[in-house]
Amino acid sequence: MHTRTEGSTWTGSGLRFSGFGHYFPRELRSHQGEVTLGGRTYPPGAADELGVRSLHVAAEDETVEYMAVRAARAALEDAGHAAEDTDLVVLANWTDRQWIPEIAPGVATALGAHGALAFDVCGACTGFVHGVQIAASMLTAHPGWRRAVVVAADRFSHRARPGTRGQLVFGDAAGAVVLEKGDPGDGSALLDSVLDCDSTQADTVAARPPEGWLRPRPELIDLAVGSSLRVAGDVLERNGLKTSDLDWLVPHPGNNAIHAGVRDGLDLPREKFLTNFATRGNTGCASIPIALSEYLRTGVLHRGDLVLSTAVGSGWYFGGLLYRL
Structure with a gap:
């Protein structure tokens, strides 16, 4: 593994998040009281111990593509842009991957972004970081490109595995951002991104055929904490920041x-x-x-807030984004 020490990646690039959107499946499952799932009954309080009071579960018609399209539409509407003005659509997903075609072209078609380059990325739970970093790189490399939609959708x-506590923790959703380059004007900016890999830990979390059930190893928690702290420390150091300078860690x-x-580590x-x-x-x-x-x-976050987002995922990937909303 290596540690990056160069300066921030995107400061001064003109890249910023101009719109945000999300989609939650219709079914909201509450964990209040006794809960029976997959043939196993969990006593009252079991979900509280895990920290999840409720979650959304997608119906059969709420596919990854279906959820992604609705999240992307919401992000474009929030940004005030039409789909046809999109140059790039990047879809992050790991739970429903297929041979061909990739899912992103279908998302672009449904949006009306017919001229956009569209493709999928994985990276497990770091998929959003992966997608943003790729989109930022491509927008910077193509002088004529201005706008990308990065959407992340999983049916976790x-x-x-039926009968395991994962049923009390794993939910379904899609979220999207519009990433564009130009004069931000309002101070919004993508400042930095990083994504690294420790391949020696690739099997710490796995989901393989035929069932595809998630199988984490006991060392997952320590590895996830250590990797998250490493990302946060590296990004803060190379941007000359301290934890106290952040408005939020998301x-x-x-x-x-x-x-x-x-x-505690930060x-x-x-x-x-x-x-x-929790919800x-x-x-x-x-x-x-x-x-x-x-x-x-809901007004918890505000434009201008300085945010660091860290993520870890099977691979073993660990990365983060630093940005001003």
């Missing part, structure tokens, strides 16, 4: 133990650690963009 509930959530380890006040894990569960690569979209709409 499909990857929970991470990909894992579980209560991971959250506590990250907060000496971060609890009120600056922001996820919707939406772990939604895979969609976790960061749905939190940004939801909390901007």
